[in-house]
Amino acid sequence: MISESVEPVYPPKPSPGDRVAVISPSSGLPGLFPLPHELGLRRLKEEFGLDPVEYPATRKMGSTPRERADDIHAAFADPTVKAVIASIGGDDQITVLPYLDRELIRAHPKPFFGYSDNTSLLAFLWQCGVVGYHGSSVMCELGRPGAMAPLTADSLRAALFTSGPYELRPADRFRDIDLPWDDPESFAGEPPTEPAGGWHWHRPERVVEGRSWGGELEILSWHLMADREIAPDPSAYDGCVLFLETSEELMSAEHVFRILRTMGERGLLRRFPALLMGRPKTWSFARPLDAEAKAAHAREQREAVLRALETYAPETMAVFDVDLGHTDPQVVIPYGGTVRVDGPARRVTVTY
CATH class of the missing domain: 3.50.30.60 (LD-carboxypeptidase A C-terminal domain-like)
Known part of the structure; x- marks a missing residue:
C-alpha cells in the first residue's frame, strides 16, 4: 500500500502512431461479440491514430486470473506500448489482483483506461500511486453503433493525448x-x-x-x-x-x-x-x-x-x-x- 504522503504520478501520454495494449482483465467478451470489438479497434486506428495490440486472453472466454495478470504485466512492461485499454468489464477482476506485481507496475506506469469491473485495477493503480482513467472501453465507447458520441470522443482524446485541466x-x-x-x-x-x-x-x-x-x-x-x-x-x-x-x-x-x-x-x-x-x-x-x-x-x-x-x-x-x-x-x-x-x-x- 502507498502512504498518505505519496503524490500520484500521471503516466506519460501516448502520441498518434504509438502502440496501445488492448486487454481483457475481466471478461473475454470480444471472443463472443466481435462486431463492437473490431469496430472499436478500427476507430482506435482510424480516428485516434493509434496501433492497438491484442494479448492472448483478450478474446478468450474463461481465461484464468493468472492469464489475465500475465497480459497486464506484459502490456505494462513492454516499452513500445504507451497506454493500456480494457476491452470490456466483467465481474471477477478482483481475483486477478493477488497475481499482480506492484513493483513492475510502479516501475512502468502507463495510462490505463476502463470502468465497471475495471474499478478493481484502477483502485490497485491508486494504491500504487499511479493515476488511471475511469472510462472508455473498446467494445462500448469505441465500438458504439453509428459514430462515437462527440462528448465521449472529445473527452477520450483529451485524456489520451493531453495533460492539464479539462x-x-x-x-x-x-x-x-x-x-x-x-x-x-x-x-x-x-x-x-x-x-x-x-x-x-x-x-x-x-x-x-x-x-x-x-x-x-x-x-x-x-x-x-x-x-x-x-x-x-x-x-x-x-x-x-x-x-x-x-x-x-x-x-x-x-x-x-x-x-x-x-x-x-x-x-x-x-x-x-x-x-x-x-x-x-x-x-x-x-x-x-x-x-x-x-x-x-x-x-x-x-x-x-x-x-x-x-x-x-x-x-x-x-x-x-x-x-x-x-x-x-x-x-x-x-x-x-x-x-x-x-x-x-x-x-x-x-x-x-
Missing part, C-alpha cells in the same frame, strides 16, 4: 437503451437517444479540489468486503473527491443505500467533501423498464444517496447525473488525478 460539460441527450451486439443491423445507424436534463447539485456552496477515488459502487463494495485495495487508514481519503456509478444490473435503491451505509460506518463517506454521481443506468435486456419505471429508478437511487449523505456526510457537496460510467455519452474521470468541483459556478474540471 472542463466537463453535461450532455444534451443520452442513450440508455442498448442494442444487441450479435446483430449487424445494430451498427447500421445512430442509436436512439433522449433528453438528458442536465446535472443536479446538492449543497453547492463551496469549491472542492482534490484527488479522485471511487468507481462502480458494487465493485467497491466487494473491495470493502474483501478488504482489498482499501487504504487501512481512512484519513488517506481526506479531501478527496468521490465519484460513483452503477451498472446495467440496475441495483435497487436500498442496495445502493446499504453499500453507502457500510462506507459510512467504516468512516469513509465523511472523508470526501464532494461526490460526483454518475447518471444511473435504468434499462437492460434483463429489465427493459418503461419510461415511468426508468424515471422512478433514477429518482429512488438519488434519494438513497442523499439519505446516506444526510446520515454520514451532511456537509458533502454532490453532483448527480454526471455523464460517467455506464452511460452514453461518457466522460473520462482521472482515477487518482485532480478533480475540482466548483459549486457556486456549477462547474466540474478534471486534470488529465
Whole structure:
C-alpha cells in the first residue's frame, strides 16, 4: 500500500502512431461479440491514430486470473506500448489482483483506461500511486453503433493525448437503451437517444479540489468486503473527491443505500467533501423498464444517496447525473488525478 504522503504520478501520454495494449482483465467478451470489438479497434486506428495490440486472453472466454495478470504485466512492461485499454468489464477482476506485481507496475506506469469491473485495477493503480482513467472501453465507447458520441470522443482524446485541466460539460441527450451486439443491423445507424436534463447539485456552496477515488459502487463494495485495495487508514481519503456509478444490473435503491451505509460506518463517506454521481443506468435486456419505471429508478437511487449523505456526510457537496460510467455519452474521470468541483459556478474540471 502507498502512504498518505505519496503524490500520484500521471503516466506519460501516448502520441498518434504509438502502440496501445488492448486487454481483457475481466471478461473475454470480444471472443463472443466481435462486431463492437473490431469496430472499436478500427476507430482506435482510424480516428485516434493509434496501433492497438491484442494479448492472448483478450478474446478468450474463461481465461484464468493468472492469464489475465500475465497480459497486464506484459502490456505494462513492454516499452513500445504507451497506454493500456480494457476491452470490456466483467465481474471477477478482483481475483486477478493477488497475481499482480506492484513493483513492475510502479516501475512502468502507463495510462490505463476502463470502468465497471475495471474499478478493481484502477483502485490497485491508486494504491500504487499511479493515476488511471475511469472510462472508455473498446467494445462500448469505441465500438458504439453509428459514430462515437462527440462528448465521449472529445473527452477520450483529451485524456489520451493531453495533460492539464479539462472542463466537463453535461450532455444534451443520452442513450440508455442498448442494442444487441450479435446483430449487424445494430451498427447500421445512430442509436436512439433522449433528453438528458442536465446535472443536479446538492449543497453547492463551496469549491472542492482534490484527488479522485471511487468507481462502480458494487465493485467497491466487494473491495470493502474483501478488504482489498482499501487504504487501512481512512484519513488517506481526506479531501478527496468521490465519484460513483452503477451498472446495467440496475441495483435497487436500498442496495445502493446499504453499500453507502457500510462506507459510512467504516468512516469513509465523511472523508470526501464532494461526490460526483454518475447518471444511473435504468434499462437492460434483463429489465427493459418503461419510461415511468426508468424515471422512478433514477429518482429512488438519488434519494438513497442523499439519505446516506444526510446520515454520514451532511456537509458533502454532490453532483448527480454526471455523464460517467455506464452511460452514453461518457466522460473520462482521472482515477487518482485532480478533480475540482466548483459549486457556486456549477462547474466540474478534471486534470488529465
